[in-house]
Protein backbone atom coordinates (compact mmCIF):
# COMPACT_ATOMS: atom_id res chain seq x y z
CA UNK A 421 0.00 0.00 0.00
CA UNK A 422 1.11 3.57 -0.66
CA UNK A 423 1.59 6.05 2.16
CA UNK A 424 0.79 9.78 2.07
CA UNK A 425 4.08 10.49 0.27
CA UNK A 426 3.58 7.99 -2.59
CA UNK A 427 5.99 5.48 -1.06
CA UNK A 428 5.16 1.80 -1.52
CA UNK A 429 5.29 0.08 1.88
CA UNK A 430 6.13 -3.60 1.47
CA UNK A 431 8.74 -4.39 4.14
CA UNK A 432 8.14 -5.27 7.80
CA UNK A 433 11.02 -5.33 10.29
CA UNK A 434 10.08 -7.42 13.28
CA UNK A 435 11.80 -7.17 16.66
CA UNK A 436 11.29 -10.73 17.93
CA UNK A 437 12.93 -10.03 21.28
CA UNK A 438 14.29 -7.09 23.22
CA UNK A 439 16.97 -9.33 24.78
CA UNK A 440 20.57 -9.46 23.68
CA UNK A 441 23.65 -11.52 24.52
CA UNK A 442 25.90 -8.51 23.85
CA UNK A 443 25.89 -4.92 25.11
CA UNK A 444 27.38 -2.87 22.29
CA UNK A 445 28.40 0.46 23.74
CA UNK A 446 26.55 2.56 21.16
CA UNK A 447 23.38 0.51 21.34
CA UNK A 448 22.67 -0.53 24.93
CA UNK A 449 23.65 0.62 28.40
CA UNK A 450 26.07 -1.66 30.32
CA UNK A 451 23.48 -2.55 32.89
CA UNK A 452 20.05 -1.63 34.07
CA UNK A 453 18.24 -2.69 30.89
CA UNK A 454 14.90 -3.99 32.08
CA UNK A 455 13.93 -7.04 30.05
CA UNK A 456 10.26 -6.95 29.18
CA UNK A 457 8.09 -9.58 30.89
CA UNK A 458 7.20 -12.54 28.65
CA UNK A 459 3.52 -11.68 28.77
CA UNK A 460 4.27 -8.33 27.11
CA UNK A 461 6.09 -9.90 24.17
CA UNK A 462 4.13 -11.13 21.17
CA UNK A 463 3.88 -14.91 20.92
CA UNK A 464 5.04 -16.68 17.76
CA UNK A 465 1.43 -17.23 16.71
CA UNK A 466 0.67 -13.53 17.19
CA UNK A 467 3.66 -12.56 15.03
CA UNK A 468 2.46 -14.88 12.28
CA UNK A 469 -1.04 -13.36 12.48
CA UNK A 470 0.46 -9.88 12.20
CA UNK A 471 2.42 -10.83 9.09
CA UNK A 472 -0.66 -12.39 7.51
CA UNK A 473 -2.55 -9.14 8.13
CA UNK A 474 0.40 -7.19 6.70
CA UNK A 475 0.25 -9.26 3.53
CA UNK A 476 -3.26 -7.90 2.97
CA UNK A 477 -1.88 -4.37 2.72
CA UNK A 478 1.10 -5.33 0.59
CA UNK A 479 3.86 -6.59 2.92
CA UNK A 480 6.09 -8.95 0.91
CA UNK A 481 9.39 -8.85 2.74
CA UNK A 482 10.11 -9.60 6.40
CA UNK A 483 13.23 -9.08 8.48
CA UNK A 484 13.68 -10.60 11.92
CA UNK A 485 15.78 -8.49 14.24
CA UNK A 486 15.87 -7.35 17.84
CA UNK A 487 17.67 -7.40 20.31
CA UNK A 488 19.32 -10.59 19.21
CA UNK A 489 16.78 -12.59 17.19
CA UNK A 490 18.66 -15.90 17.55
CA UNK A 491 17.94 -15.79 21.29
CA UNK A 492 14.22 -15.99 20.69
CA UNK A 493 12.90 -19.42 21.66
CA UNK A 494 11.06 -20.95 18.69
CA UNK A 495 12.80 -18.78 16.08
CA UNK A 496 13.12 -21.77 13.71
CA UNK A 497 9.44 -22.56 14.05
CA UNK A 498 8.60 -18.91 13.40
CA UNK A 499 10.71 -18.84 10.24
CA UNK A 500 9.08 -22.05 9.04
CA UNK A 501 5.60 -20.58 9.56
CA UNK A 502 6.51 -17.32 7.84
CA UNK A 503 8.01 -19.15 4.90
CA UNK A 504 4.72 -21.01 4.49
CA UNK A 505 2.95 -17.70 3.73
CA UNK A 506 2.99 -17.71 -0.09
CA UNK A 507 2.98 -13.91 -0.55
CA UNK A 508 6.15 -13.44 1.54
CA UNK A 509 9.04 -13.63 -0.92
CA UNK A 510 11.97 -12.59 1.30
CA UNK A 511 12.72 -13.63 4.89
CA UNK A 512 15.96 -12.21 6.24
CA UNK A 513 17.54 -11.83 9.67
CA UNK A 514 19.91 -9.32 11.24
CA UNK A 515 22.16 -10.86 13.89
CA UNK A 516 25.30 -10.25 15.90
CA UNK A 517 26.45 -13.67 14.68
CA UNK A 518 27.37 -15.11 18.10
CA UNK A 519 24.98 -18.08 17.81
CA UNK A 520 25.03 -18.35 14.03
CA UNK A 521 27.77 -20.97 13.76
CA UNK A 522 25.56 -23.51 15.50
CA UNK A 523 22.28 -22.39 13.94
CA UNK A 524 22.98 -21.52 10.29
CA UNK A 525 22.13 -24.94 8.91
CA UNK A 526 18.82 -25.21 10.79
CA UNK A 527 17.92 -21.62 9.83
CA UNK A 528 18.41 -22.45 6.17
CA UNK A 529 16.33 -25.60 6.45
CA UNK A 530 13.56 -23.65 8.22
CA UNK A 531 13.30 -21.30 5.23
CA UNK A 532 15.51 -18.32 6.07
CA UNK A 533 16.84 -16.80 2.84
CA UNK A 534 19.70 -14.61 4.03
CA UNK A 535 21.48 -12.95 6.96
CA UNK A 536 23.04 -9.61 7.75
CA UNK A 537 25.76 -9.91 10.40
CA UNK A 538 27.02 -7.03 12.52
CA UNK A 539 30.78 -6.71 12.82
CA UNK A 540 32.50 -3.48 13.82
CA UNK A 541 36.05 -4.72 14.31
CA UNK A 542 38.39 -7.57 13.39
CA UNK A 543 40.42 -7.26 16.58
CA UNK A 544 39.39 -9.71 19.35
CA UNK A 545 40.23 -7.40 22.27
CA UNK A 546 38.46 -4.46 20.66
CA UNK A 547 35.44 -6.61 19.87
CA UNK A 548 35.35 -7.72 23.49
CA UNK A 549 35.45 -4.07 24.57
CA UNK A 550 32.80 -2.62 22.23
CA UNK A 551 30.36 -5.48 22.77
CA UNK A 552 31.16 -5.59 26.50
CA UNK A 553 32.23 -9.22 26.59
CA UNK A 554 31.70 -10.74 23.12
CA UNK A 555 33.93 -13.39 21.52
CA UNK A 556 34.97 -12.43 17.97
CA UNK A 557 35.83 -16.04 17.06
CA UNK A 558 32.19 -17.00 17.36
CA UNK A 559 31.16 -14.28 14.89
CA UNK A 560 33.86 -15.34 12.42
CA UNK A 561 32.53 -18.87 12.73
CA UNK A 562 29.01 -17.57 12.18
CA UNK A 563 30.04 -15.77 8.98
CA UNK A 564 31.68 -18.94 7.62
CA UNK A 565 28.59 -20.98 8.50
CA UNK A 566 26.31 -18.48 6.74
CA UNK A 567 28.38 -18.75 3.56
CA UNK A 568 28.68 -22.54 3.78
CA UNK A 569 24.93 -22.93 4.18
CA UNK A 570 23.98 -20.53 1.40
CA UNK A 571 22.28 -17.87 3.54
CA UNK A 572 23.19 -15.47 0.75
CA UNK A 573 23.81 -12.71 0.01
CA UNK A 574 25.70 -12.46 3.33
CA UNK A 575 25.98 -8.82 4.33
CA UNK A 576 28.22 -7.41 7.04
CA UNK A 577 27.04 -4.34 8.98
CA UNK A 578 29.86 -2.12 10.23
CA UNK A 579 29.08 1.11 12.05
CA UNK A 580 32.01 3.45 11.32
CA UNK A 581 33.01 5.18 14.55
CA UNK A 582 35.79 7.73 14.93
CA UNK A 583 38.39 6.87 17.53
CA UNK A 584 37.13 3.34 17.69
CA UNK A 585 37.35 1.48 14.37
CA UNK A 586 38.38 4.19 11.90
CA UNK A 587 41.88 2.67 11.80
CA UNK A 588 40.59 -0.66 10.48
CA UNK A 589 37.95 0.33 7.94
CA UNK A 590 40.30 -0.66 5.12
CA UNK A 591 40.82 -4.08 6.61
CA UNK A 592 37.06 -4.53 6.95
CA UNK A 593 36.61 -3.42 3.32
CA UNK A 594 39.22 -6.00 2.28
CA UNK A 595 36.91 -8.76 3.50
CA UNK A 596 34.92 -8.15 0.30
CA UNK A 597 38.07 -8.95 -1.71
CA UNK A 598 38.70 -12.20 0.12
CA UNK A 599 35.17 -13.60 0.39
CA UNK A 600 31.77 -13.07 -1.32
CA UNK A 601 30.70 -10.72 1.48
CA UNK A 602 28.85 -7.41 1.12
CA UNK A 603 30.50 -5.13 3.67
CA UNK A 604 28.26 -2.17 4.49
CA UNK A 605 29.54 0.89 6.30
CA UNK A 606 26.79 2.51 8.35
CA UNK A 607 26.80 6.09 9.59
CA UNK A 608 26.43 6.28 13.37
CA UNK A 609 22.93 7.50 14.09
CA UNK A 610 21.88 9.64 17.04
CA UNK A 611 19.88 6.90 18.69
CA UNK A 612 20.59 4.35 21.40
CA UNK A 613 22.89 4.92 24.35
CA UNK A 614 24.64 8.21 24.00
CA UNK A 615 27.01 7.57 26.98
CA UNK A 616 30.35 8.66 25.52
CA UNK A 617 29.00 8.46 22.00
CA UNK A 618 28.82 11.93 20.64
CA UNK A 619 28.79 13.82 17.36
CA UNK A 620 32.59 13.74 17.22
CA UNK A 621 32.39 9.98 16.69
CA UNK A 622 30.43 10.37 13.46
CA UNK A 623 32.14 9.46 10.17
CA UNK A 624 30.35 10.27 6.92
CA UNK A 625 29.97 7.91 3.97
CA UNK A 626 31.91 10.39 1.87
CA UNK A 627 34.91 10.10 4.19
CA UNK A 628 34.85 6.29 4.15
CA UNK A 629 34.49 6.25 0.34
CA UNK A 630 37.49 8.52 -0.10
CA UNK A 631 39.56 6.41 2.29
CA UNK A 632 38.73 3.14 0.53
CA UNK A 633 38.93 4.55 -3.01
CA UNK A 634 42.33 6.11 -2.24
CA UNK A 635 43.87 2.96 -0.79
CA UNK A 636 42.21 -0.01 -2.47
CA UNK A 637 41.29 1.19 -5.94
CA UNK A 638 38.42 2.62 -7.89
CA UNK A 639 34.96 1.86 -6.44
CA UNK A 640 32.80 0.81 -9.36
CA UNK A 641 29.07 1.29 -8.90
CA UNK A 642 27.28 -2.00 -8.52
CA UNK A 643 23.68 -2.80 -9.26
CA UNK A 644 21.36 -3.54 -6.36
CA UNK A 645 22.28 -6.58 -4.25
CA UNK A 646 19.25 -8.70 -3.22
CA UNK A 647 17.15 -6.87 -0.64
CA UNK A 648 15.61 -3.48 -1.02
CA UNK A 649 17.28 -1.84 1.95
CA UNK A 650 18.88 1.58 1.94
CA UNK A 651 22.50 0.62 1.11
CA UNK A 652 24.21 1.75 -2.11
CA UNK A 653 26.84 -0.67 -3.39
CA UNK A 654 30.20 -0.48 -5.12
CA UNK A 655 32.78 -3.13 -5.98
CA UNK A 656 36.54 -3.08 -5.68
CA UNK A 657 38.34 -4.29 -8.82
CA UNK A 658 38.14 -8.09 -9.05
CA UNK A 659 36.45 -8.51 -5.66
CA UNK A 660 33.95 -11.35 -5.15
CA UNK A 661 31.98 -9.23 -2.69
CA UNK A 662 30.95 -5.57 -2.60
CA UNK A 663 31.19 -2.52 -0.38
CA UNK A 664 27.92 -0.88 0.66
CA UNK A 665 27.17 2.46 2.24
CA UNK A 666 24.23 3.24 4.49
CA UNK A 667 24.17 7.02 4.75
CA UNK A 668 21.41 7.27 7.32
CA UNK A 669 22.50 10.75 8.41
CA UNK A 670 24.36 12.52 5.58
CA UNK A 671 22.15 11.47 2.69
CA UNK A 672 19.12 9.86 4.17
CA UNK A 673 16.89 7.55 2.20
CA UNK A 674 13.55 8.53 3.72
CA UNK A 675 12.12 9.55 0.32
CA UNK A 676 12.25 5.91 -0.77
CA UNK A 677 11.45 4.36 2.63
CA UNK A 678 9.45 1.15 2.19
CA UNK A 679 9.20 -0.10 5.78
CA UNK A 680 7.25 -0.43 8.95
CA UNK A 681 8.50 -1.85 12.22
CA UNK A 682 6.82 -4.21 14.64
CA UNK A 683 8.18 -3.80 18.17
CA UNK A 684 8.67 -6.79 20.45
CA UNK A 685 5.58 -5.70 22.38
CA UNK A 686 3.33 -5.53 19.36
CA UNK A 687 3.32 -1.87 18.35
CA UNK A 688 3.50 -0.89 14.71
CA UNK A 689 6.06 1.84 14.41
CA UNK A 690 5.89 3.91 11.24
CA UNK A 691 9.44 5.28 11.50
CA UNK A 692 12.62 4.33 13.35
CA UNK A 693 12.87 7.90 14.53
CA UNK A 694 9.33 8.59 15.57
CA UNK A 695 7.88 7.57 18.91
CA UNK A 696 4.41 7.55 17.42
CA UNK A 697 3.14 3.96 17.39
CA UNK A 698 -0.07 2.09 16.64
CA UNK A 699 -1.06 -0.71 19.00
CA UNK A 700 -1.67 -4.13 17.48
CA UNK A 701 -1.29 -6.26 20.59
CA UNK A 702 -4.49 -5.14 22.21
CA UNK A 703 -6.43 -5.99 19.08
CA UNK A 704 -4.65 -9.34 18.75
CA UNK A 705 -5.47 -10.22 22.33
CA UNK A 706 -9.07 -9.15 21.88
CA UNK A 707 -9.29 -11.73 19.07
CA UNK A 708 -9.46 -9.20 16.26
CA UNK A 709 -9.84 -10.82 12.85
CA UNK A 710 -7.58 -10.27 9.84
CA UNK A 711 -9.71 -7.39 8.50
CA UNK A 712 -9.37 -5.39 11.66
CA UNK A 713 -5.64 -6.09 11.92
CA UNK A 714 -5.22 -5.00 8.29
CA UNK A 715 -7.06 -1.75 9.13
CA UNK A 716 -4.56 -1.09 11.92
CA UNK A 717 -1.74 -1.60 9.40
CA UNK A 718 -3.37 0.93 7.09
CA UNK A 719 -3.54 3.42 9.94
CA UNK A 720 0.16 2.94 10.71
CA UNK A 721 1.14 3.31 7.05
CA UNK A 722 -0.83 6.54 6.77
CA UNK A 723 0.92 7.80 9.90
CA UNK A 724 4.39 7.46 8.36
CA UNK A 725 6.23 10.78 8.49
CA UNK A 726 8.05 11.97 5.36
CA UNK A 727 11.43 11.56 7.07
CA UNK A 728 13.47 11.62 10.23
CA UNK A 729 14.51 14.50 12.41
CA UNK A 730 18.06 13.43 13.20
CA UNK A 731 19.33 16.93 12.68
CA UNK A 732 17.87 17.89 16.05
CA UNK A 733 20.34 15.57 17.80
CA UNK A 734 20.24 12.47 19.95
CA UNK A 735 16.95 10.70 19.85
CA UNK A 736 15.05 10.83 23.11
CA UNK A 737 12.76 7.85 23.12
CA UNK A 738 11.14 5.57 25.64
CA UNK A 739 12.47 2.65 23.66
CA UNK A 740 16.04 1.75 22.82
CA UNK A 741 17.12 0.36 19.45
CA UNK A 742 16.91 -3.28 20.61
CA UNK A 743 13.25 -2.84 21.53
CA UNK A 744 12.29 -1.01 18.35
CA UNK A 745 14.03 -3.45 16.01
CA UNK A 746 17.14 -1.69 14.78
Ligand SMILES: Nc1nc2c(ncn2[C@@H]2O[C@H](COP(=O)(O)OP(=O)(O)OP(=O)(O)O)[C@@H](O)[C@H]2O)c(=O)[nH]1
Nearest residue numbers: 514536577606647648649650651666668679692746
Ligand atom coordinates in the same frame (compact mmCIF):
# COMPACT_ATOMS: atom_id res chain seq x y z
N1 LIG B 1 17.43 5.57 9.20
C1 LIG B 1 17.17 4.29 9.05
N2 LIG B 1 18.17 3.41 9.11
C2 LIG B 1 17.87 2.13 8.94
C3 LIG B 1 16.56 1.69 8.71
N3 LIG B 1 16.58 0.35 8.56
C4 LIG B 1 17.85 -0.03 8.70
N4 LIG B 1 18.64 1.06 8.92
C5 LIG B 1 20.08 1.09 9.12
O1 LIG B 1 20.63 0.11 8.29
C6 LIG B 1 21.36 -0.81 9.08
C7 LIG B 1 21.31 -2.17 8.43
O2 LIG B 1 20.03 -2.70 8.52
P1 LIG B 1 19.72 -4.21 8.27
O3 LIG B 1 18.98 -4.74 9.42
O4 LIG B 1 20.97 -4.94 7.92
O5 LIG B 1 18.71 -4.17 7.05
P2 LIG B 1 18.71 -3.58 5.56
O6 LIG B 1 19.98 -2.86 5.27
O7 LIG B 1 17.43 -2.85 5.37
O8 LIG B 1 18.65 -4.92 4.77
P3 LIG B 1 18.71 -5.40 3.26
O9 LIG B 1 17.35 -5.83 2.96
O10 LIG B 1 19.65 -6.57 3.31
O11 LIG B 1 19.24 -4.31 2.39
C8 LIG B 1 20.71 -0.74 10.45
O12 LIG B 1 21.63 -1.08 11.42
C9 LIG B 1 20.40 0.72 10.55
O13 LIG B 1 21.58 1.38 10.96
C10 LIG B 1 15.53 2.65 8.67
O14 LIG B 1 14.38 2.36 8.48
N5 LIG B 1 15.89 3.94 8.84
Ligand SMILES: C[S@@+](CC[C@H](N)C(=O)[O-])C[C@H]1O[C@@H](n2cnc3c(N)ncnc32)[C@H](O)[C@@H]1O
Nearest residue numbers: 447486487488514515516538577608609611746
Ligand atom coordinates in the same frame (compact mmCIF):
# COMPACT_ATOMS: atom_id res chain seq x y z
C1 LIG C 1 20.06 -3.09 16.92
S1 LIG C 1 20.93 -4.38 16.09
C2 LIG C 1 19.76 -5.73 16.19
C3 LIG C 1 20.20 -7.00 15.53
C4 LIG C 1 21.42 -7.72 16.09
N1 LIG C 1 21.48 -7.73 17.49
C5 LIG C 1 22.67 -7.14 15.48
O1 LIG C 1 23.47 -6.55 16.22
O2 LIG C 1 22.83 -7.27 14.27
C6 LIG C 1 20.81 -3.96 14.34
C7 LIG C 1 21.86 -3.07 13.79
O3 LIG C 1 21.70 -1.77 14.34
C8 LIG C 1 22.97 -1.16 14.36
N2 LIG C 1 22.94 -0.01 15.25
C9 LIG C 1 22.64 0.02 16.58
N3 LIG C 1 22.73 1.27 17.07
C10 LIG C 1 23.10 2.07 16.01
C11 LIG C 1 23.37 3.47 15.86
N4 LIG C 1 23.30 4.33 16.88
N5 LIG C 1 23.71 3.92 14.63
C12 LIG C 1 23.80 3.06 13.58
N6 LIG C 1 23.56 1.75 13.66
C13 LIG C 1 23.22 1.25 14.85
C14 LIG C 1 23.87 -2.28 14.82
O4 LIG C 1 25.22 -2.07 14.54
C15 LIG C 1 23.31 -3.47 14.06
O5 LIG C 1 23.99 -3.63 12.84
Ligand code: SF4
Nearest residue numbers: 440443444447487516
Ligand atom coordinates in the same frame (compact mmCIF):
# COMPACT_ATOMS: atom_id res chain seq x y z
S1 SF4 D 1 23.80 -3.83 18.20
FE1 SF4 D 1 22.73 -5.81 18.26
S2 SF4 D 1 24.25 -7.09 19.33
FE2 SF4 D 1 24.83 -5.04 19.80
S3 SF4 D 1 23.75 -4.58 21.74
FE3 SF4 D 1 22.49 -3.83 20.03
S4 SF4 D 1 21.06 -5.47 19.72
FE4 SF4 D 1 22.78 -6.34 20.85
Ligand code: SF4
Nearest residue numbers: 674677691692727728
Ligand atom coordinates in the same frame (compact mmCIF):
# COMPACT_ATOMS: atom_id res chain seq x y z
S1 SF4 E 1 14.22 7.36 9.31
FE1 SF4 E 1 12.04 6.79 9.15
S2 SF4 E 1 11.34 7.54 7.18
FE2 SF4 E 1 13.58 7.58 7.14
S3 SF4 E 1 14.18 5.62 6.22
FE3 SF4 E 1 14.16 5.28 8.44
S4 SF4 E 1 12.11 4.57 8.95
FE4 SF4 E 1 12.03 5.42 6.89
